[in-house]
Amino acid sequence: MQKLTSQSEWIARARAVLPAAGFGNFDPGIVIASGEGSRVWDEDGREYVDYLIGSGPMLLGHGHPEVMEAVLEQLPKGMTFFANNSKGIELAEAIVEAVPCCEQVRFVASGGEADMYAIRLARAYTGRDKILKFEGGYHGMSAEAQMSLAPEARVNFPQAVPDSAGIPQSVAEQMLIAPFNDLAAVEALLQEHDDIAAIVAEPLQRIIPAEPGYLQGLRDLCDKHHVLLIFDEIVTGFRLAYGGAQERYGVIPDICTLGKIIGGGFPLAALGARADIMAHFDKAIVGADKWLMQLGTLSGNPVAAAAGLKTMEVLRRDGAYERLRDIGGRVQKMQTEALHAAGIPHQICGDATLFDIWFTDAPCRDYRSARHDDPARNATYNAALRAHGIFKSPGKLYPSLAITEADLNLTRAGVQAAVEALRA
Ligand SMILES: Cc1ncc(COP(=O)(O)O)c(C=O)c1O
CATH class of the missing domain: 3.90.1150.10 (Aspartate Aminotransferase, domain 1)
Structure with missing residues (x-):
């Protein structure tokens, strides 16, 4: 034996x-x-x-038996193609149907990747470089996201502190850090800096809830200062409600990122936004200068999409x-x-x-x-x-x-x- x-x-x-x-x-x-x-x-x-x-x-x-069945049905038809496939298209349709801010989505393989592109997309759309992030907010492992995620030192806001070795100082210079749940701090930064592309937030920061009115306050400040609001819904998407935190709290961001549940246990994540923002992934619409180049070997993987679609179908049930x-x-x-x-x-x-x-x-x-x-x-x-x-x-x-x-x-x-x- x-x-x-x-x-x-x-x-x-x-x-x-x-x-x-x-x-x-x-x-x-x-x-x-x-x-x-x-x-x-x-x-x-x-x-x-x-x-x-x-x-x-x-x-x-x-x-889950139904998710297993969907995956087993897909496996003999092919595991990955790089090309468009019907399961990925159906998953995009289901996300657009479910998540208020999404008119279109782009698939990637992990949540951190989705966050990295969301930040880049906001920069491409606004033509500005700076990103306002909250201390303790988690947005994956990109250089920007690794700023003031879990700092040991208490530096003065809005200074960004890298949590990882290997990140150039120049990245910190493009980041402004604010405490979560403090609208006055955000307003002061928006007044002082006219080169902010986006505020990126977890609508439930790790497990810290936004105080009443806080997310709407961020929405209003973004509108006033023509800054994009990014909700990182990698965790909250399809968890806090079928339409995520934006449905649960009734505050609609400009861009959101999704992951985890939409891949049904397989590597798949996405970012989504209004069509005029997502147009930056389309060179034919925005031209070479404003185009955001993006591709990935496993993006829209049909096995992951089949698992995600079935998971979402089960979640839609009464x-x-x-x-x-x-x-x-x-x-x-x-x-x-x-x-x-x-x-x-x-x-x-x-x-x-x-x-x-x-x-x-x-x-x-x-x-x-x-x-x-x-x-x-x-x-x-x-x-x-x-x-x-x-x-x-x-x-x-x-x-x-x-x-x-x-x-x-x-x-x-x-x-x-x-x-x-x-x-x-
Ligand atoms: C809020 C949030 N954003 C982004 C990520 C990164 O996602 P991934 O681990 O799929 O790269 C996570 C992972 O837990 C997360 O909790």
Whole structure:
């Protein structure tokens, strides 16, 4: 009989061939062997209720039968063509139908790529270079996005601080950084700088909600100063509502980026906007000077498009978002009740469809105030959840539609154990 490779052997093998022992994404101390529905299993066969769900894409759960069927139907017809294909065209139609700001979309392979092109598109459209970004806002790995994502140092606004080595100083000079949820700071920057192309924002910044009126305030300021508003909806798209955060909050950006759910677990992302903005991808309309060159080997991949289309079809069915909010609300409640009973200061931050616990009762409205959280408590709590079969990232909990009553019961037991670990 073939000997199974243990998780620790996989970890050792990873350490030899992967820098920092992993893919750069997640704790390399666990190697996932498989997933089905709401559960994942590690290489030692330990089972977990999955609230990481691939960092967001697997909203329907792993191996959803209808998504599998759509993928298996596409596979023998071809895996990638580079040329236009009907599945990609249908997916573009479905996105345009769903997402208010999108009259047209352009496909790419990852969310970070979509954000990079959204920023470039705003520059091409306005003819200006500067980008206003919020401290702590995450927009992938481009040089611009790596400015003041998770700075250790507290520099004065609007100075940009690179989070990564290898980024030229000249990029920082094109970025203006503001605190989230502070309209006066944004207004002052717009008054001072007349060369801003766009404001790029996560409408739910990581898990920090926009305060009432804030997103509309950004919209109004952008209109007043003829600056484009980009919503990064890589996470919020098709999660906060079928039409994303823009539908849920009723504020329509000029450009948005989408990823994760629209690829149904495969590498696919997109950016979308009004047709006059998207015209910059069409040399015949805007001419060579204003044309934004863009192509990618896997863009509009038919397998990813088939998975995304089927995922979206399932999400359109009656009650999907009510159910997701109900599941998320129940997971929130079981945590607050247990922490409250133990007298541990905390708050739930986020939306019922995406949230986490912060171990502070001080208000969290931007990157700096969110740092009042207690990292040691957070680490203890998350480690205890993992030890009790609850799988999540240290900064987010993603409910999925695959979660069952049995999963919620296991989650409640895991939460009780994690709260006990905090009291120990
Ligand atoms: C808000 C946001 N933007 C962009 C990205 C980057 O997407 P990707 O990892 O597909 O490049 C992420 C990834 O989590 C994200 O959360």
